[in-house]
Amino acid sequence: MKYLYAEYVPVFKAVSDETRLKIIDMLSCGEMCACDILESFSISQSTLSYHMKTLVDSGLVNAVRDGAWMRYTLNTEKTNAVLAFFTDITRETEDCICKKCKNRDSNK
Numbered sequence: 421m422k423y424l425y426a427e428y429v430p431v432f433k434a435v436s437d438e439t440r441l442k443i444i445d446m447l448s449c450g451e452m453c454a455c456d457i458l459e460s461f462s463i464s465q466s467t468l469s470y471h472m473k474t475l476v477d478s479g480l481v482n483a484v485r486d487g488a489w490m491r492y493t494l495n496t497e498k499t500n501a502v503l504a505f506f507t508d509i510t511r512e513t514e515d516c517i518c519k520k521c522k523n524r525d526s527n528k
Contacts, residue, residue, distance in 0.1 A: 422515055423505060431502050434478035439463070440471050447481065447494045454490045 434440055443457060458468050472492060475481040479498040484491050512518065 422517075423509070428502065428505055430478040431480060431498075434474050434480055437471070437474075440475055443471060443475065443492075444480065444494065447492055451491055451493045453486065454492065457492070 435444065439461060442460070446452060446457060446460065454465075454468060454472065457472075458465060461468065463471075472481065472483065472490065475492075476483045480495055480502070482493045482495050484493075509517075
């Protein structure tokens with residue numbers, strides 16, 4: 421198997437929420453303080469913290485403490501790896517898992 425698919429599950433779980441997708445979109449413009457992110461939503465600080473923890477734990481977002489607040493940036497290395505992974509699994513290649521399944525079925 422070319423990929424450890426389980427490695428990408430937290431990423432896809434993280435982006436399966438509309439608020440977190442919006443946060444990723446916001447961070448595409450550069451670093452943001454949690455206070456600025458919070459102003460864009462009608463959610464509590466604790467709810468924002470939950471969303472940010474999910475994004476940070478998935479590896480999509482980096483966090484750095486700045487006094488009482490956190491500052492967030494996109495982890496472009498991770499986002500590029502996820503884009504490459506998704507591009508790769510959604511096109512046919514020589515080592516594609518579908519070919520392995522077809523070969524297994526034809527040997528029965």
